Amino acid sequence: MSITREEALEYHSRPRVGKLSTVPHKPCATQYDLSLAYSPGVAEPCREIFKDPDAVYTYTNKSNLVAVVSNGTAVLGLGDLGALASKPVMEGKAVLFKRFADIDGIDLEVDAEDPQKFIDAVRYLGPSF
Structure with a gap:
């Protein structure tokens, strides 16, 4: 397969630079959603992981x-x-x-x-x- 230099640079720069992004898979449209995702809702999984480090695989x-x-x-x-x-x-x-x-x-x-x-x-x- 032959790929030109221009094709490779275009692929990596447009329409959005790079190849990766962070995409949430939980709802985060409302203030309530964001409160669950961050503060104060994030405290409960933190406490569970503190008590049981293996819980990190359940909550993260x-x-x-x-x-x-x-x-x-x-x-x-x-x-x-x-x-x-x-x-x-x-x-x-x-x-x-x-x-x-x-x-x-x-x-x-x-x-x-x-x-x-x-x-x-x-x-x-x-x-x-």
Whole structure:
């Protein structure tokens, strides 16, 4: 399959930039809905998770969320492009997770070439995923 440079840039920039967005799957049209989604309604799931950490899988998206993480040092045959330039690839991988496994993914580009700093950054984000 042949794709031109112009087609690739157009795909990634229009009509909305990038390939991912956050779309709520709960109602959030009214003040009541928003009060359930955030404050004060969010307090009850927080309390349940505090009492039982496994409840996080009942009340949040943690069970269906992955991080696609890179520091950009080895990008798909493009080499070391750095964290920022790896973003389109990481977004693309998150799209593949959604399209083929219905798993939500978020791209995280870590500006750290030192392996231990990169490992630490990912480890510190562990509770989110």
